[in-house]
Amino acid sequence: MKWTEYKERFKTTLYKTSEKQKMEFALEICEKLLPDYHTFTDETKWGDSDIISEALDLAKKCANTQQTRADLIKKMVGEVEKNTPDMDDFGQVSGSLALNSCTAISETLNFILDKKTERIIDIGSFSYDSTYFKVGELNPKLSDLEIEKHSDLQNEMEWQLEKIKYVA
Numbered sequence: 355m356k357w358t359e360y361k362e363r364f365k366t367t368l369y370k371t372s373e374k375q376k377m378e379f380a381l382e383i384c385e386k387l388l389p390d391y392h393t394f395t396d397e398t399k400w401g402d403s404d405i406i407s408e409a410l411d412l413a414k415k416c417a418n419t420q421q422t423r424a425d426l427i428k429k430m431v432g433e434v435e436k437n438t439p440d441m442d443d444f445g446q447v448s449g450s451l452a453l454n455s456c457t458a459i460s461e462t463l464n465f466i467l468d469k470k471t472e473r474i475i476d477i478g479s480f481s482y483d484s485t486y487f488k489v490g491e492l493n494p495k496l497s498d499l500e501i502e503k504h505s506d507l508q509n510e511m512e513w514q515l516e517k518i519k520y521v522a
Contacts, residue, residue: 357482357502360511364478367518369471376474377417379517380462383481384410387455390484394452398444401437406456409434413462427463434460447491454480478514485510 368376388410395401409430416422438456439449458480465473489504490496501507 355508355511357511360482360515363515364518365475367515368474368478371518373469374417376471377462377465380458380465380474380477381410381414381417382517383477384413384455384458384462387451387458387481387484390448390451391455394439394444394448394455397448398439400444401439401452405433405437406459409459409463413459413466416466422466424467427467431460431463434463447487450487451484454484481514482507482510 368379371379388406391401391406392403395403412427412430416427434456438460439452441449441453443449444452458477461473461477461480464470465477485507486501489501489506493501493504496504
């Protein structure tokens with residue numbers, strides 16, 4: 355499946371899901387991407403894994419209790435942003451993966467506040483991009499088209515579509 359086909363199917367299905375279902379999907383992606391941030395901080399000795407983990411815990415707590423403390427969420431988004439690597443400083447693949455992890459968590463927290471479906475679309479894209487980067491790093495001779503056709507990327511797209519169908 356090509357990226358454009360996946361993206362269209364993903365959006366169409368996602369817009370039919372409830373806010374709770376979107377949140378479940380976002381949290382699962384965040385859980386999946388969080389280890390990439392831990393790897394990055396271990397490699398570079400930059401950033402605070404505890405803050406990023408706390409941010410994800412806050413998102414889970416808000417999802418489970420249906421109570422939203424906007425002030426606390428906004429503060430935590432700021433803390434996540436402080437610990438998000440800047441690609442001008444960290445150009446390696448692990449920096450990109452850590453960036454995706456942080457932005458997925460930040461977007462999840464922001465989704466709690468504004469319920470914008472576009473944030474969930476972005477979160478799906480961060481997971482896709484992370485898989486793309488990993489495939490490219492492990493197979494540096496592959497072209498963009500070959501990476502897109504790689505089984506790991508195909509599996510990522512199918513996994514996301516199945517997850518959305520499951521929660522829809």
